[in-house]
Amino acid sequence: xxARAPGGVRFGIVVFPGSNCEYDTxxxxxxxxxxxxxxxxxKDHDLQxxxxxxxxxxxxxxxxxxxxxxxxFSPLMREVAAFADGGGLxxxxxxxxxxxxxxxxxxxxMLRNRGLKFVCRAQHLRVERTDTxxxxxxxxxxxxxxxxxxxxxxxxxGAESLHEIEKRRLVVFRYCDAQGNVTDDANxxxxxxxVAGIVNEGGNVLGLMPHPERVxxxxxGGVGGRGVFxxxxxxxxxxx
Amino acid sequence: xxxxxxxVTPKAGILDPQGATIERALPALGFSGVTQIQVGRFIxxxxxxxxxSAVRADVDSMCRRLLANPIIEDYTFELLxxxxxxxxxxxGE
Numbered sequence: 001x002x003a004r005a006p007g008g009v010r011f012g013i014v015v016f017p018g019s020n021c022e023y024d025t026x027x028x029x030x031x032x033x034x035x036x037x038x039x040x041x042x043k044d045h046d047l048q049x050x051x052x053x054x055x056x057x058x059x060x061x062x063x064x065x066x067x068x069x070x071x072x073f074s075p076l077m078r079e080v081a082a083f084a085d086g087g088g089l090x091x092x093x094x095x096x097x098x099x100x101x102x103x104x105x106x107x108x109x110m111l112r113n114r115g116l117k118f119v120c121r122a123q124h125l126r127v128e129r130t131d132t133x134x135x136x137x138x139x140x141x142x143x144x145x146x147x148x149x150x151x152x153x154x155x156x157x158g159a160e161s162l163h164e165i166e167k168r169r170l171v172v173f174r175y176c177d178a179q180g181n182v183t184d185d186a187n188x189x190x191x192x193x194x195v196a197g198i199v200n201e202g203g204n205v206l207g208l209m210p211h212p213e214r215v216x217x218x219x220x221g222g223v224g225g226r227g228v229f230x231x232x233x234x235x236x237x238x239x240x
Numbered sequence: 241x242x243x244x245x246x247x248v249t250p251k252a253g254i255l256d257p258q259g260a261t262i263e264r265a266l267p268a269l270g271f272s273g274v275t276q277i278q279v280g281r282f283i284x285x286x287x288x289x290x291x292x293s294a295v296r297a298d299v300d301s302m303c304r305r306l307l308a309n310p311i312i313e314d315y316t317f318e319l320l321x322x323x324x325x326x327x328x329x330x331x332g333e
Contacts, residue, residue, distance in 0.1 A: 109311040116257050
């Protein structure tokens with residue numbers, strides 16, 4: 001590992017063949033003065049001393065076999081797993097979430113959306129936890145609007161996992177309506193218990209289907225995604 | 241060498257919207273009484289080796305680690321000896 005440059009909060013954005021949200025992520029992070037985003041290629045072996053690793057959205061490896069199934073075997077993913085095992089912060093957005101489940105870094109698996117339709121729409125989410133590095137500037141029960149844009153987002157898990165998730169409160173975001181009601185109508189894809197985002201047991205790995213990087217500036221229609229990145233920046237600055 | 245046929249299907253109780261959609265479409269063609277449709281994946285591969293139990297163990301590992309996702313999918317496979325290295329080796333687990 002190379003030594004960390006003092007100052008900026010380093011976000012390593014992992015690019016897989018077929019990723020397509022890495023530029024959005026780079027741009028969005030560029031609106032945070034403290035953030036120092038940079039790209040990593042999936043064949044790299046060095047994470048270059050990140051504070052946060054981002055697995056962006058897209059269609060890694062063309063979604064062949066199952067979404068995220070092949071990306072999981074990229075050389076850099078071994079480093080990402082080791083980084084996470086050591087408590088490093090990892091956020092997987094959309095395809096990144098799919099990769100994290102396939103890599104068994106998060107509970108569950110992704111199914112095709114209920115209704116077999118690609119969903120692309122603004123979506124309300126209820127914040128379930130704020131004691132994570134990803135949500136510390138939010139409040140429990142807050143409703144944030146962040147778009148979803150996926151075909152395989154029906155998160156599901158076996159009974160044992162669901163029990164574990166419930167017991168350890170691993171759900172961070174749930175799909176809800178504008179008033180914060182978690183209803184089936186507000187569920188865009190059929191995810192079990194309206195799960196939109198979960199963390200691992202250590203609370204340092206977050207996967208979420210919605211795209212916070214797409215709503216970080218009012219000029220693009222909203223700033224509902226800023227809370228996640230503001231939280232990360234604040235957390236990293238504080239623990240230094 | 242063995243020709244391997246792998247069948248991957250959604251686990252019981254897992255949402256299978258493709259199966260459900262087909263199940264609703266068939267009555268429109270006049271087919272009634274068709275239930276429990278599952279849509280999965282059929283994968284064939286050829287594996288070098290003469291030791292059937294070793295090949296079987298390898299294929300099982302391939303299924304668990306890549307070809308299927310055991311959280312949401314079940315799998316079975318069949319081995320068929322080719323090039324004179326044994327006959328139909330029967331169904332896998």
